Amino acid sequence: xxxxxxxxxxxxxxxxxxxxxxxxxxxxxxxxxxxxxxxxxxxxxxxxxxxxxxxxxxxxxxxxxxxxxxxxxxxxxxxxxxxxxxxxxxxxxxxxxxxxxxxxxxxxxxxxxxxxxxxxxxxxxxxxxxxxxxxxxxxxxxxxxxxxxxxxxxxxxxxxxxxxxxxxxxxxxxxxxxxxxxxxxxxxxxxxxxxxxxxxxxxxxxxxxxxxxxxxxxxxxxxxxxxxxxxxxxxxxxxxxxxxxxxxxxxxxxxxxxxxxxxxxxxxxxxxxxxxxxxxxxxxxxxxxxxxxxxxxxxxxxxxxxxxxxxxx
Amino acid sequence: xxxxxxxxxxxxxxxxxxxxxxxxxxxxxxxxxxxxxxxxxxxxxxxxxxxxxxxxxxxxxxxxxxxxxxxxxxxxxxxxxxxxxxxxxxxxxxxxxxxxxxxxxxxxxxxxxxxxxxxxxxxxxxxxxxxxxxxxxxxxxxxxxxxxxxxxxxxxxxxxxxxxxxxxxxxxxxxxxxxxxxxxxxxxxxxxxxxxxxxxxxxxxxxxxxxxxxxxxxxxxxxxxxxxxxxxxxxxxxxxxxxxxxxxxxxxxxxxxxxxxxxxxxxxxxxxxxxxxxxxxxxxxxxxxxxxxxxxxxxxxxxxxxxxxxxxxxxxxxxxxxxxxxxxxxxxxxxxxxxxxxxxxxxxxxxxxxxxxxxxxxxxxxxxxxxxxxxxxxxxxxxxxxxxxxxxxxxxxxxxxxxxxxxxxxxxxxxxxxxxxxxxxxxxxxxxxxxxxxxxxxxxxxxxxxxxxxxxxxxxxxxxxxxxxxxxxxxxxxxxxxxxxxxxxxxxxxxxxxxxxxxxxxxxxxxxxxxxxxxxxxxxxxxxxxxxxxxxxxxxxxxxxxxxxxxxx
Numbered sequence: 063x064x065x066x067x068x069x070x071x072x073x074x075x076x077x078x079x080x081x082x083x084x085x086x087x088x089x090x091x092x093x094x095x096x097x098x099x100x101x102x103x104x105x106x107x108x109x110x111x112x113x114x115x116x117x118x119x120x121x122x123x124x125x126x127x128x129x130x131x132x133x134x135x136x137x138x139x140x141x142x143x144x145x146x147x148x149x150x151x152x153x154x155x156x157x158x159x160x161x162x163x164x165x166x167x168x169x170x171x172x173x174x175x176x177x178x179x180x181x182x183x184x185x186x187x188x189x190x191x192x193x194x195x196x197x198x199x200x201x202x203x204x205x206x207x208x209x210x211x212x213x214x215x216x217x218x219x220x221x222x223x224x225x226x227x228x229x230x231x232x233x234x235x236x237x238x239x240x241x242x243x244x245x246x247x248x249x250x251x252x253x254x255x256x257x258x259x260x261x262x263x264x265x266x267x268x269x270x271x272x273x274x275x276x277x278x279x280x281x282x283x284x285x286x287x288x289x290x291x292x293x294x295x296x297x298x299x300x301x302x303x304x305x306x307x308x309x310x311x312x313x314x315x316x317x318x319x320x321x322x323x324x325x326x327x328x329x330x331x332x333x334x335x336x337x338x339x340x341x342x343x344x345x346x347x348x349x350x351x352x353x354x355x356x357x358x359x360x361x362x363x364x365x366x367x368x369x370x371x372x373x374x375x
Numbered sequence: 376x377x378x379x380x381x382x383x384x385x386x387x388x389x390x391x392x393x394x395x396x397x398x399x400x401x402x403x404x405x406x407x408x409x410x411x412x413x414x415x416x417x418x419x420x421x422x423x424x425x426x427x428x429x430x431x432x433x434x435x436x437x438x439x440x441x442x443x444x445x446x447x448x449x450x451x452x453x454x455x456x457x458x459x460x461x462x463x464x465x466x467x468x469x470x471x472x473x474x475x476x477x478x479x480x481x482x483x484x485x486x487x488x489x490x491x492x493x494x495x496x497x498x499x500x501x502x503x504x505x506x507x508x509x510x511x512x513x514x515x516x517x518x519x520x521x522x523x524x525x526x527x528x529x530x531x532x533x534x535x536x537x538x539x540x541x542x543x544x545x546x547x548x549x550x551x552x553x554x555x556x557x558x559x560x561x562x563x564x565x566x567x568x569x570x571x572x573x574x575x576x577x578x579x580x581x582x583x584x585x586x587x588x589x590x591x592x593x594x595x596x597x598x599x600x601x602x603x604x605x606x607x608x609x610x611x612x613x614x615x616x617x618x619x620x621x622x623x624x625x626x627x628x629x630x631x632x633x634x635x636x637x638x639x640x641x642x643x644x645x646x647x648x649x650x651x652x653x654x655x656x657x658x659x660x661x662x663x664x665x666x667x668x669x670x671x672x673x674x675x676x677x678x679x680x681x682x683x684x685x686x687x688x689x690x691x692x693x694x695x696x697x698x699x700x701x702x703x704x705x706x707x708x709x710x711x712x713x714x715x716x717x718x719x720x721x722x723x724x725x726x727x728x729x730x731x732x733x734x735x736x737x738x739x740x741x742x743x744x745x746x747x748x749x750x751x752x753x754x755x756x757x758x759x760x761x762x763x764x765x766x767x768x769x770x771x772x773x774x775x776x777x778x779x780x781x782x783x784x785x786x787x788x789x790x791x792x793x794x795x796x797x798x799x800x801x802x803x804x805x806x807x808x809x810x811x812x813x814x815x816x817x818x819x820x821x822x823x824x825x826x827x828x829x830x831x832x833x834x835x836x837x838x839x840x841x842x843x844x845x846x847x848x849x850x851x852x853x854x855x856x857x858x859x860x861x862x863x864x865x866x867x868x869x870x871x872x873x874x875x876x877x878x879x880x881x882x883x884x885x886x887x888x889x890x891x892x893x894x895x896x897x898x899x900x901x902x903x904x905x906x907x908x909x910x911x912x913x914x915x916x917x918x919x920x921x922x923x924x925x926x927x928x
Contacts, residue, residue: 277489280474283471370491371492372491
């Protein structure tokens with residue numbers, strides 16, 4: 063088991079190396095002169111030459127790569143072409159709001175969706191089941207910005223319970239963080255509630271037909287215990303997969319919600335960088351997103367073994 | 376003493392079932408699933424409920440437990456009384472408390488009946504948590520105590536184990552421990568040994584008898600195996616499509632069955648006496664296996680692990696038109712040998728000569744021309760036919776792959792349907808429209824479509840009722856005589872092997888321990904393992920089909 067975890071952690075390195083090579087080549091292999099792309103249409107030859115010099119573009123490609131990798135390993139992701147600040151600093155400022163929002167969103171989604179899915183499976187084909195399924199369809203089909211604006215309209219403008227926009231770090235007080243983050247988290251959670259509830263329901267329906275569920279009932283075990291202790295744990299693997307992938311998706315792309323609620327997260331940083339062709343920042347975002355997926359997948363795989371002792375690598 | 380002859384006239388009545396009727400929802404407009412069943416079980420008595428699949432045995436047991444599937448089956452009449460408690464009048468919460476405390480149940484498949492992600496000790500303890508207010512220490516003591524009573528070895532270790540780490544027999548002991556930990560008045564055992572090997576079956580049966588004796592438990596034992604019935608029953612009830620047709624003390628029932636249906640059931644029990652030897656074969660062997668070795672696994676990325684030696688130095692030949700039985704318990708390697716012959720897997724070493732070609736190490740493309748000469752029939756006819764294809768489409772797929780025109784193949788399929796005893800229009804229907812026995816006929820027809828030289832039957836009749844089993848065995852025999860097919864018959868059931876095989880090969884842990892003509896091996900076994908297998912066969916002293924003791928016993 064420990065051997066497996068070590069092997070999986072070691073396997074992260076080749077994966078990340080391939081991602082790094084890809085990110086490096088992204089700029090160098092784009093047709094045309096990278097310096098021209100970066101400088102834009104209005105650049106003078108002198109400006110181009112300065113950019114080439116600054117980025118080391120006049121050196122052979124393998125030298126460029128080694129220099130770039132060397133800096134990367136030291137945590138130097140380059141400097142923003144627009145603001146001139148180091149990318150690491152920019153990302154460092156923006157990533158915590160995004161991570162905090164993602165954690166809150168997933169927590170809300172799991173807390174609501176799992177009981178919903180369990181209930182729907184338990185009362186299969188009853189009104190409860192149909193209600194849960196209808197909600198899922200709704201959660202999937204309404205665009206996230208519509209949900210966001212509806213929540214703002216209802217909870218902030220009409221009822222006046224919550225602020226319209228803005229963000230506060232948990233370090234400044236968890237209450238204040240919750241007060242400001244709850245609406246965006248709920249907005250983001252809608253689609254995950256729909257997804258996780260459906261997955262929970264499907265997985266539970268399958269498990270509830272198993273022989274050991276009949277055994278548990280034959281033992282005179284309480285129904286709630288049958289559902290949550292016997293069935294849910296056996297149904298956990300597909301649910302965990304959805305939760306993990308959901309979390310990774312949240313880290314990499316919550317642009318719309320961040321814009322609607324004016325949260326300084328990396329979603330907006332990415333969009334701004336793309337619009338401004340701020341290549342070092344774009345490169346950093348690709349690296350960070352890939353690393354998130356790799357790490358989240360590792361955590362999902364390890365968590366399987368916690369829930370199902372038959373899974374041993 | 377051949378049968379149990381205990382008298383229960385003075386014993387306390389534990390369970391009375393009166394005129395019990397169970398029906399499908401009224402909308403289905405179907406006849407009742409159980410039709411006015413009457414049944415009595417007294418303290419210490421073992422009542423066997425026998426009948427073919429679909430006769431209502433399991434529905435009866437689930438009705439007693441109050442566990443009929445919601446919205447699918449309903450009790451529509453009658454009474455179930457457990458020592459003065461009217462079970463049908465109990466609210467759900469009271470019924471929940473009665474389960475495990477007063478009526479407990481064990482099931483057929485010990486693998487699937489235990490929760491795979493919970494330690495078995497915790498699963499037993501859960502019964503105590505749900506029904507008693509014992510402290511954690513006391514609970515643990517009770518769990519260890521009952522685990523010792525069911526003779527589990529190394530109790531401390533098994534207490535911490537998960538079901539997949541235990542053998543089938545150990546799992547069933549856990550189930551029994553779980554059922555008996557609160558000393559219920561009634562134990563319902565639904566085919567508890569069907570999925571087990573004969574030697575394990577014998578151990579589990581004697582364990583149930585021992586604990587029954589000790590605690591005075593009444594046992595309702597559901598089975599379709601007449602051998603088991605002969606071993607354990609005090610009283611037998613026979614069910615047929617929802618009706619109880621006959622009940623009697625065991626000896627009376629086996630000696631003088633009154634109803635035609637009971638007689639038919641008993642006549643279908645295959646005899647342990649091997650079939651009469653057939654004329655010795657002429658010509659070259661069709662299948663010749665030499666020094667076959669199969670090692671699974673091994674290797675490993677960091678640490679070299681030894682593999683599992685599933686077949687060691689297996690050698691045999693089968694001549695045209697003969698049947699070879701490969702007999703053994705689970706883990707003996709018999710299915711591995713079958714898979715190697717079929718070349719579903721590649722053997723580690725050895726040769727497999729089909730007619731004149733060694734197919735043991737051919738690659739996928741080289742194998743293709745030989746595949747049609749090797750066909751297989753699997754155990755579970757419910758899963759071996761594609762449910763979304765018509766029978767006709769399944770049947771012609773193979774020949775069409777090998778270049779026969781669909782029209783010719785369909786004509787051949789129609790002929791085969793008649794040979795296997797199904798109507799021609801079966802070809803347009805889907806597998807779910809057939810019974811288990813019919814589906815196995817279809818699976819056989821599908822194999823025979825390819826006009827194979829060798830037919831491998833892997834536990835092909837094990838999932839079928841005895842009466843259907845006999846018919847399918849007859850069919851295989853007929854086909855063999857008509858078409859000269861060579862059959863390799865993999866089975867754990869010595870009775871079946873005795874009825875169909877010319878030669879028998881007995882395997883234990885990957886090794887062939889004994890081989891020879893069926894008459895010699897089964898009637899006069901030399902190896903201890905073969906002897907123990909035959910001794911463990913339940914009801915071996917009784918000639919069921921003729922309602923009397925075996926002449927030679």
